[in-house]
Amino acid sequence: GANVATVPQGKTLKDYQEVYNDIAAKIEENLDYDGGAGFYGQLVRLAWHSSGTYDKNTKTGGSYYGTMIFYPEASDGANNGLANGRDFLYEFAVKYPWISRGDLWTLGGVVAVQESGGPKIPWRPGRVDSYEKKDIPENGNLPDASQDGKYVRNYFKRLGFGDREIVALLGAHCLGKCHPENSGYDGPWGPSFNMFTNDFFVRLLGSWHVRQWDGEKQYEDDETNSFMMLPTDIALKEESYFLKYVKLYAADQDLFFADFSKAFATLLELGIEYPRGTKPFLFKTVEEQE
């Protein structure tokens, strides 16, 4: 049957806020990780890759079963490096044995966005761990960075997202960096990679050229030759149906935040059915609780 959200007995917002606060504290203790990027980008990517395997046509994949620890998903090249995010969160799976992997991994993404200055992300618990082969999505369901705008549009159609949501979601590339050992692409992308802002869109509208190097085809900025964009990033300004939203978000960070919040919340819940009237949690940031 459908993947129905099943909340652990008696757990409420208070319990999940405690997990949120533990994850936030550990992020704070590791700000110098990955050359100063911290864990923000890593945790957002873990939440996204846990969810982005969803296929609306076959109703498979998505974050519900927490299957990324299993073969073949764990060895999908697109997930290279994400064991760092899973290992970072593992101590909380032990400390809070009632939380599922899918809930923990998606919650980690919510903490990373909110604690790096991004918008509040409404979040609902109830994902259930699976140990069955039938619940593990096949590899190849995550996107290829070497492609063009038509590919990007078609890819996200499988997840049920339109042009505006696609551009909003890609704004998460304001966090973190590329790692040649993971993807063959080489960061850093911009002056800051541990703050959630609309800077990705502002920089994207600048001028870029193909980098001359022996690695994957990627772009570097004309001004300093020291920052990067992926082909699929540049694709957002090559297609008019994307470019109009890149300009919208570059000009209005609040609008980007509002649209990202909705699209990211939807992404994390792809394939999951919630009992009618299940209200999302809105977590307080650490700052709001001081």
Ligand code: HEM
């Ligand atoms: C066309 C779709 C996308 C493509 C092709 C793509 C590709 C990539 C690649 C190649 C990396 C570098 C990985 C590494 O070398 O470690 C990366 C990093 C990242 N991606 Fe995407 N991505 C896409 C969409 C998204 C979405 C929808 C989100 C979240 C909403 C996202 C969030 C991130 C983050 C936060 C990082 C930094 C990870 C880190 O610092 O370890 N990406 N992406």
Ligand SMILES: Nc1cccc2nccn12
């Ligand atoms: N941070 C980051 C990760 C992956 C791709 C990308 N493009 C621009 C920035 N960026």
